[in-house]
Amino acid sequence: MKTSENSAKFQPIDRDGLVERVANLLSDAIIKGQMKPGDRLSESVIAREMGLSRAPVREAARLLESSGLVAYQPNRGFFVRKISAQQLDDLYDLRIAIEVAAARRVLRHGDDALLDGLREQYETLKAVSNIETDMHVQVEADMEFHRRMILASGNPRFLKIFDQIARETELSIVVIGTLYGDPEWIAETHVPILEALAARDEPGVVAAIEYHIGEAQRLVTQQFRLLEDK
Incomplete structure (x- = not known):
């Protein structure tokens, strides 16, 4: 499966429960197929679309890693997980x-x-x-x-x-x-x-x-x- 740098289109969000809300938005995008297995979660692109810094996006990605939806590759970043x-x-x-x-x-x-x-x-x-x-x-x-x-x-x-x-x-x-x-x-x-x-x-x-x-x-x-x- 071809890896893509593209992400779903997101709207700016406010700061209340920020990391959890970012994680929920990313999770929904993955589950709905807007982000495919093997796609890279580009922190800079996602942060820009949401009107945020990269830090909460990175923390949200780590939450999704613990939930099994994304995987971390050293020196490359987070990717939507491929399941066998x-x-x-x-x-x-x-x-x-x-x-x-x-x-x-x-x-x-x-x-x-x-x-x-x-x-x-x-x-x-x-x-x-x-x-x-x-x-x-x-x-x-x-x-x-x-x-x-x-x-x-x-x-x-x-x-x-x-x-x-x-x-x-x-x-x-x-x-x-x-x-x-x-x-x-x-x-x-x-x-x-x-x-x-x-x-x-x-x-x-x-x-x-x-x-x-x-x-x-x-x-x-x-x-x-x-x-x-x-």
């Missing part, structure tokens, strides 16, 4: 482990309000899957369902890891350029998770999560390996 099929496979293994652990905590401590929130997000996911819409909207709706379940586990470390995993997962979809399956089918694979949580069925929840994420793992890594072979 094996790294992606490992990422999905971690996601399954975190979500299964979170779901078990939800079964012990969850309540009806939690299930209502998940059902509401499922309806959102189903709605966006039934219309012609931006791929990123569908991916974000999917991730939000899982994030709500992680949040309900009450374990902030699970949530922190999940947020990183979610960003890297979204980046992989950008690289492929398409969803890993039919949007309506993807939405429907969330139903068994909901049903098992409502029934307080731990084996059912584990099986549903392993199937849902496992199928994504199989299909996404398969497409990644095809890209690597080109």
